[in-house]
Amino acid sequence: MRPARPLAAKPLRPAPSRPAFGAPSLTIPLQDPGLPDPALDVRKAAMRRDFRRLRRAAAAAGGADAAAALAAEAGALATRLPRPPQHIAGYVAAGGEIDVLPLLVALGAATGAGLCLPVVTAPDTALDFRVWQPDAPLVAGAFGILMPEEAAGRCLPDLLLMPLVAVDRAGRRLGQGGGFYDRTLAAADAAGQMPLTIGVCFAVQLTDEVPAGPLDRPLDLILTERGLLVPVR
Numbered sequence: 726m727r728p729a730r731p732l733a734a735k736p737l738r739p740a741p742s743r744p745a746f747g748a749p750s751l752t753i754p755l756q757d758p759g760l761p762d763p764a765l766d767v768r769k770a771a772m773r774r775d776f777r778r779l780r781r782a783a784a785a786a787g788g789a790d791a792a793a794a795l796a797a798e799a800g801a802l803a804t805r806l807p808r809p810p811q812h813i814a815g816y817v818a819a820g821g822e823i824d825v826l827p828l829l830v831a832l833g834a835a836t837g838a839g840l841c842l843p844v845v846t847a848p849d850t851a852l853d854f855r856v857w858q859p860d861a862p863l864v865a866g867a868f869g870i871l872m873p874e875e876a877a878g879r880c881l882p883d884l885l886l887m888p889l890v891a892v893d894r895a896g897r898r899l900g901q902g903g904g905f906y907d908r909t910l911a912a913a914d915a916a917g918q919m920p921l922t923i924g925v926c927f928a929v930q931l932t933d934e935v936p937a938g939p940l941d942r943p944l945d946l947i948l949t950e951r952g953l954l955v956p957v958r
């Protein structure tokens with residue numbers, strides 16, 4: 726157990742400046758989040774801290790090579806998909822996440838699918854997705870993450886390349902803690918439009934066991950710079 730730190734030991738810093746969320750739109754409760762589980766949240770928070778550090782180190786040491794290695798697997802990955810995708814969602818890397826854009830572009834070319842990127846429109850909601858083409862302009866969105874402009878139009882992906890902080894061999898995914906992808910999958914499932922989910926990360930982000938609760942949905946596949954993993958459950 727770590728000793729409790731006096732609050733005064735933490736220097737006061739101004740809140741990080743972030744683009745504000747837009748006015749909340751009409752939100753439909755997607756799923757009752759149920760009873761809070763503080764013990765689970767504490768375990769997830771500790772793992773996030775450790776694996777964000779590992780992720781940043783991996784990105785600094787070989788991020789560009791790893792992104793190229795992912796993209797080189799696009800043709801092989803396309804042949805492993807259970808159905809041909811129509812619209813593939815990637816993400817714009819932040820905080821040391823593996824850069825998935827070269828893979829997204831290559832997978833689009835290999836499958837003929839359209840491409841899109843996620844957009845956070847409000848806290849506690851599902852993600853929106855906007856159409857993206859290579860070299861189309863991106864603007865800063867929530868959390869400073871780049872996203873397509875509104876004029877790009879919306880998209881409903883049937884294949885998600887998902888960022889993550891840590892993952893285990895059963896496909897349990899630890900994300901940034903906003904619950905955005907879990908709510909997105911819950912909403913898609915409820916609408917009968919569950920996409921195929923591929924978690925993408927550096928191999929060092931694989932761990933023995935990610936703590937998970939009832940709202941966490943396991944990944945269909947895991948892709949690292951070392952290759953494709955089919956989760957064992």
Ligand SMILES: Nc1nc2c(c(=O)[nH]1)N(C=O)[C@@H](CNc1ccc(C(=O)N[C@@H](CCC(=O)O)C(=O)O)cc1)CN2
Pocket residue numbers: 777816817818819820821822843844845852868870888889900901902903904905906
């Ligand atoms: N690249 C990327 N895009 C994404 C996600 C993601 O995880 N990665 N999301 C997945 O849901 C959504 C955005 N959700 C987010 C939720 C929380 C934080 C967050 O707390 N960021 C910390 C920095 C973390 C770090 O150091 O790595 C912060 O801003 O202080 C970021 C994104 C949609 N787009």
Ligand SMILES: Nc1ncnc2c1ncn2[C@@H]1O[C@H](COP(=O)(O)OP(=O)(O)OP(=O)(O)O)[C@@H](O)[C@H]1O
Pocket residue numbers: 755756757758769898899900901902903904905906907908911940941
């Ligand atoms: N289907 C859902 N409906 C409502 N709330 C949800 C749902 N899924 C997750 N949440 C809530 O979102 C919060 C964050 O969940 P969690 O810690 O699993 O996020 P995460 O998967 O790490 O984040 P992200 O998916 O954004 O990367 C929790 O309070 C959780 O209760």
